Amino acid sequence: ASHATPSKSKSAPPNVCDLSPGAIVSDTCASYNTLEQLNEAIHPYLQSITQNTDFFSHYRLSLYSKKCPFWDDENGMCGNVACAVNTLENEEDIPLVWRAKELGKLEGPTAQHPGKKQQREERKRPLHGSLGENVDESCVVEYDDECDERDYCVPDDESATVKGDYVSLVENPERFTGYGSVGAQQVWEAIYRENCFSKPPKVVPASGKSSAPGGSPFGGFGNQQQMQAANQLKNVIQEQGKKQMVQAAIAHGTPVEHLAPVEFDDTCLEKRVFHRVISGMHASISTHLCWDYLNQTTGQWGPNLACYEQRLHDYPERISNIYFNYALVMRAVGKIKQHISDYSFCSEDPEQDLRTKNSVLRLASALPSGPEIFDETVMFQDPDTVMLKEDFRNRFRNVSRIMDCVGCDKCRLWGKLQTNGYGTALKVLFEFDENDSSKDPPLRRTELVALINTMDRLSHSLSAIKEFRRMIDEREGVSKLAVPALPETDKGVLKTKLALEDSNEVNKATEPKKENDGMPDFKRNWDASEMTMWQEVMAEYYLVQRTFWYVLYQWTQLPGRFTKIFIFEMERLYNWWLGMVPGPRSWEIRIPRRDEL
Numbered sequence: 059a060s061h062a063t064p065s066k067s068k069s070a071p072p073n074v075c076d077l078s079p080g081a082i083v084s085d086t087c088a089s090y091n092t093l094e095q096l097n098e099a100i101h102p103y104l105q106s107i108t109q110n111t112d113f114f115s116h117y118r119l120s121l122y123s124k125k126c127p128f129w130d131d132e133n134g135m136c137g138n139v140a141c142a143v144n145t146l147e148n149e150e151d152i153p154l155v156w157r158a159k160e161l162g163k164l165e166g167p168t169a170q171h172p173g174k175k176q177q178r179e180e181r182k183r184p185l186h187g188s189l190g191e192n193v194d195e196s197c198v199v200e201y202d203d204e205c206d207e208r209d210y211c212v213p214d215d216e217s218a219t220v221k222g223d224y225v226s227l228v229e230n231p232e233r234f235t236g237y238g239s240v241g242a243q244q245v246w247e248a249i250y251r252e253n254c255f256s257k258p259p260k261v262v263p264a265s266g267k268s269s270a271p272g273g274s275p276f277g278g279f280g281n282q283q284q285m286q287a288a289n290q291l292k293n294v295i296q297e298q299g300k301k302q303m304v305q306a307a308i309a310h311g312t313p314v315e316h317l318a319p320v321e322f323d324d325t326c327l328e329k330r331v332f333h334r335v336i337s338g339m340h341a342s343i344s345t346h347l348c349w350d351y352l353n354q355t356t357g358q359w360g361p362n363l364a365c366y367e368q369r370l371h372d373y374p375e376r377i378s379n380i381y382f383n384y385a386l387v388m389r390a391v392g393k394i395k396q397h398i399s400d401y402s403f404c405s406e407d408p409e410q411d412l413r414t415k416n417s418v419l420r421l422a423s424a425l426p427s428g429p430e431i432f433d434e435t436v437m438f439q440d441p442d443t444v445m446l447k448e449d450f451r452n453r454f455r456n457v458s459r460i461m462d463c464v465g466c467d468k469c470r471l472w473g474k475l476q477t478n479g480y481g482t483a484l485k486v487l488f489e490f491d492e493n494d495s496s497k498d499p500p501l502r503r504t505e506l507v508a509l510i511n512t513m514d515r516l517s518h519s520l521s522a523i524k525e526f527r528r529m530i531d532e533r534e535g536v537s538k539l540a541v542p543a544l545p546e547t548d549k550g551v552l553k554t555k556l557a558l559e560d561s562n563e564v565n566k567a568t569e570p571k572k573e574n575d576g577m578p579d580f581k582r583n584w585d586a587s588e589m590t591m592w593q594e595v596m597a598e599y600y601l602v603q604r605t606f607w608y609v610l611y612q613w614t615q616l617p618g619r620f621t622k623i624f625i626f627e628m629e630r631l632y633n634w635w636l637g638m639v640p641g642p643r644s645w646e647i648r649i650p651r652r653d654e655l
């Protein structure tokens with residue numbers, strides 16, 4: 059990995075817009091190239107861990123029992139599902155399954171967190187099979203409900219009465235849901251406002267522990283901490299004197315970015331880091347929804363290039379923030395190697411426990427050790443910034459609370475998970491000792507699951523961005539070559555075609571990706587009206603010839619392919635036998651798509 063001195067505290071914000079491969083991602087020590095190469099190597103591990111282990115494919119959180127503590131429906135600041143205005147104006151006209159309300163619902167089985175007695179007495183099946191017969195519940199249930207004061211997130215079991223539900227992450231992939239408009243903009247706006255570090259620190263109990271388990275003496279709020287959080291955020295908004303402006307702007311459909319900018323002092327590293335983490339998370343969510351996008355008119359799922367261009371491609375700083383987050387989370391995962399070696403993943407299934415541990419250790423070992431990628435030690439060193447650390451933590455807790463205002467279940471699930479993931483990364487970076495894990499604070503199950511899944515999300519974002527860029531290059535390459543060769547009339551057609559592709563039309567972008575495996579051109583892309591009969595016959599003849607040779611060639615490749623598949627499968631079997639999670643399959647047998655026939 060290339061190594062460079064990261065920006066020191068108080069330095070001016072570096073240029074985050076240089077996305078050239080060799081450029082160093084600002085505030086980190088790695089170049090875009092290095093991170094992309096690392097990603098290619100570890101992406102399969104991450105996918106395998108998050109998809110194939112019971113431990114990392116289930117997450118526990120309070121989805122329904124928490125009330126948004128920051129605004130309610132009465133004053134027009136609405137955060138519930140009904141207010142989550144959809145991307146299509148008249149959704150009633152489209153089939154139910156494509157509507158935002160349906161897309162945002164959680165899928166698959168859920169299970170309530172078992173009580174302490176049940177946990178003790180039925181250690182093997184504390185959830186009574188509610189997540190499915192094949193799920194090993196001892197890998198899923200979290201036995202330690204305690205919360206530590208050094209947490210950067212709001213633990214989801216903060217209130218003793220709200221223990222949360224277990225949900226499958228595999229059955230609820232992060233993708234387009236149609237959630238947007240007023241509700242979503244308001245949440246993002248509130249989250250970015252948490253970055254007003256220049257204000258004096260807010261009063262939040264230093265312990266971070268629930269002070270009022272059980273019933274609430276404060277009416278609408280679950281407990282004292284929620285009440286305080288509500289007051290803090292209201293204060294921030296009122297202090298800024300912008301609440302009215304924001305509401306009015308949203309009500310009139312004015313984009314939030316047209317408002318006067320939020321007071322944000324970005325001269326010091328810590329404040330910049332906070333902003334970059336949030337913006338990177340936002341950008342990563344946007345990448346996933348553009349990558350797995352539903353065209354609500356045709357019902358087709360697929361990448362939407364126009365969506366990517368509108369939300370990310372034209373904002374290099376957002377893309378840079380994704381890379382920044384990847385470096386930060388990667389450093390955190392690399393730092394917990396020692397901690398993980400003593401971790402119990404599945405108390406009642408030693409075989410799955412070992413497999414899960416081995417796969418996490420393999421991932422951690424594949425990451426550069428030490429501060430090669432990200433050097434957290436340059437943060438919070440300055441005497442002026444020591445107080446910031448506490449402020450930083452409290453603001454992160456508030457972001458976590460704001461997530462309760464997300465009016466779409468699936469979005470809330472992934473929003474909460476990723477906030478927890480970044481919170482855990484920061485906890486690991488600033489509270490864990492890489493060489494001596496004896497004094498480390500406990501790492502809870504939800505935190506570990508959130509950390510690894512957040513890394514997987516970022517890794518997926520990097521891969522998707524690479525593919526989106528390729529699609530843009532391909533499009534631009536085609537247009538550059540095609541334009542000079544075309545007659546004047548066709549240029550007009552091509553211009554319209556490109557304009558359509560550039561606009562919100564998603565049809566093109568939602569087409570499945572074509573593999574370029576050296577396949578010859580089988581299209582009849584000649585103009586018969588300009589050809590003699592003989593030329594046409596020859597063109598047809600060459601087409602048949604090309605097809606014939608291609609099919610024959612593919613048949614000759616079959617024995618080699620089967621041998622490779624056999625060796626690959628033997629290797630996976632061997633890994634499984636050793637107790638490791640076998641890597642994902644790199645081959646599949648599938649019915650050809652229509653355009654391939």
Ligand SMILES: Cc1cc2nc3c(=O)[nH]c(=O)nc-3n(C[C@H](O)[C@H](O)[C@H](O)COP(=O)(O)OP(=O)(O)OC[C@H]3O[C@@H](n4cnc5c(N)ncnc54)[C@H](O)[C@@H]3O)c2cc1C
Pocket residue numbers: 232233234235236237238239242243245246313314315336337338340341342343344347369376461464468469470472473474
């Ligand atoms: C926590 C959360 C999770 C969500 N999860 C999903 C999901 O899984 N699937 C889904 O389809 N929708 C999800 N959404 C909604 C989605 O994020 C968008 O809000 C929605 O698609 C509307 O997008 P928009 O173009 O109006 O701009 P938004 O993404 O809502 O952004 C609002 C404003 O913030 C600014 N902005 C945008 N991106 C960045 C950035 N990276 N950094 C800094 N500023 C930025 C821009 O000025 C923009 O106008 C989620 C929303 C939230 C709050």
